[in-house]
Amino acid sequence: MQKKNEPTLVGVKEIARRANVSIGTVDRVLNNRTGVADETRNRILEIIKDLDYQPNMMARRLASKKVIRIAVLIPAVSGETGYWEAPLNGIKQAAAEIRDYGVTVDVFLFDQNDRSSFTAKTKDILKATYQGVLLAPMFEEESLDFIARCKTQHLPFVFINSDIAGEESLSYIGPNLYQSGYLAAHLINYITVPGQRVLIVNISKELDLHHHLLRKEEGFRAYFQEHPKAITLDKTDIRKTDYKSVKTKLHKALDDAHADVIFVTNSRVSTVAHYLEETGKTDIRLIGYDFLQDNITALRQGIIDFLICQKPQEQGHKGIMALYNYLVHGATIERQQYMPIDIITKENCFNYKN
Amino acid sequence: MQKKNEPTLVGVKEIARRANVSIGTVDRVLNNRTGVADETRNRILEIIKDLDYQPNMMARRLASKKVIRIAVLIPAVSGETGYWEAPLNGIKQAAAEIRDYGVTVDVFLFDQNDRSSFTAKTKDILKATYQGVLLAPMFEEESLDFIARCKTQHLPFVFINSDIAGEESLSYIGPNLYQSGYLAAHLINYITVPGQRVLIVNISKELDLHHHLLRKEEGFRAYFQEHPKAITLDKTDIRKTDYKSVKTKLHKALDDAHADVIFVTNSRVSTVAHYLEETGKTDIRLIGYDFLQDNITALRQGIIDFLICQKPQEQGHKGIMALYNYLVHGATIERQQYMPIDIITKENCFNYKN
DNA sequence: ACACTCTTCGTTAACGTACACGAAACGTGG
């Protein structure tokens, strides 16, 4: 049926035979090294194209003793939030997959509350000899410093989870925050009727993270600007993440104005769920972010209505793979890889893959 | 920080050295072949465990000239429905990924309207020498025949898209139809108010496929049984898939009783969308299945409200990978791999990965 | 013509594993 092409049967030997040269010469043009006459090189190139030669990756990486090292710089999972566990898992999984190909990945964890720990780790990375870096540029200023150094060292880097526009990263892999806020608004549009009130809740004590939340809120508000509806948007900022602080603030906010729907702009939605459950306000619809255990529990109980999630584990996986494909296969990488925005409810959370 | 284990540096040579034997002997116990004294075997086994030896896959498959062949038996993409294009793409992608490992996959396509084409292809597969089969068992009787033969030939097989319970397949990879209908009901529960009417629409001329739709409808109805709500469920079966027939039937159904929401149990939802657009009934909410171009278009236009999708491409990919992991790595495979049930709306369809 | 440097290319030993072949070592029966 399909053409009778000999699959993978052609190797350097066959090319060498046809070109009347030795495999050494063929190897030189394949890895475009010097020392081949232009005429010979062209002849071999021609034959390679003719044969649609595909190098045998196994043999290639077996023979090449050079090992590729990738550094990863992301926040440690804190009691604060378990979010980074998922990307880390994706990173580990990818690392395991490409370990056989002679790629090792070292993970450096910094403290989200401590800019200096970030800087310290960047120094460690620059000291060692890596061929690529995957990083979460949470602290903008410090990150700019770091990637400036990367550039002088011709060290390719990939951003994960948050982007710094205008910098020549190989790729950005992460959420489209604006769009995810927009989507949340879309969902709320479905489940509300005119006259109702929506409360937007930002819970975060980190300044740089707060920036994330604002981007989502922006998308959220944009939706209702573009789709006018007679609902009222309230908002409360909570700068402490412990339950008591959240409770107090929420109490006040709900006292000021009743809410039919609460939109929490990050994964702390389970804290709000706890509050609603405790106070028996289970008629309030609740939407938040991220497929974390506490959130899933509340989702199952019907306290949280929707979770929005952007596959953090896959983010980590893709981040490593982008570097791998670039470094090993010389592939060109998409500059922006926005993750799909998943909607999770009580009824489809069972088989969700983070 | 982590233990100073030499990664992948240990090979058969090191094991042989420690055991005071040659690599040949080590090789014998690794591939548990005969001809090793029990005492020696145990000694080597011990060392292997000690060193946490991981064989080098590349070298392994390089040296072993045996090639693994996988057969795939799925419906051809017809004008009828483009659905199977997605799984096929996933299969092709997976095939490309493992081609380097000496695995070839041959795809056999049958006609969804012709049972005999299915049988013919199964014969072709059995005639050739495959080590594994991935199939969509759409025709139950014929499939049972086929897998009976597979069993006598010790040919492992994986089901995709639809399952035949009780058969010893390596794995089933596909949707949980019941649950996806249940989810649709859940969504409709959000967007309806008491007193409204929902119309269930089954569009399919194939008998075996119809069975799929019923399973979804079952889940759908179960939801409202478990969550009683004052809404009325109507239903119409449409046994011809051309637009004119659908139009006629829909007209009649909507004439009988007004509908606030229409739930189409498969990917033909775009046909209904077309009807709604043409007749200006755009106030009717519409929910259906699958991330196909026509559906996406209608989704973007706001005619379709929700699409439910179960990653058909990933299904194909996972199907091949299950076989690969089993045949090459001897991994144990999960018996049932239900795909996540994704909810797609106008606002999150951009970055959706099928 | 000689010594020398460059360019161009062939040869060969790895890489880690699989597998065929054959060599010891150890019986066992006569």
Add this chain to the structure above:
DNA sequence: CCACGTTTCGTGTACGTTAACGAAGAGTGT
């Protein structure tokens, strides 16, 4: 004690590629 079979093991080649080494030829200056 020899012939023969069996068990147990070591050796060598192969897989397709990389990369170091060095040989042959061309060019240059004296």
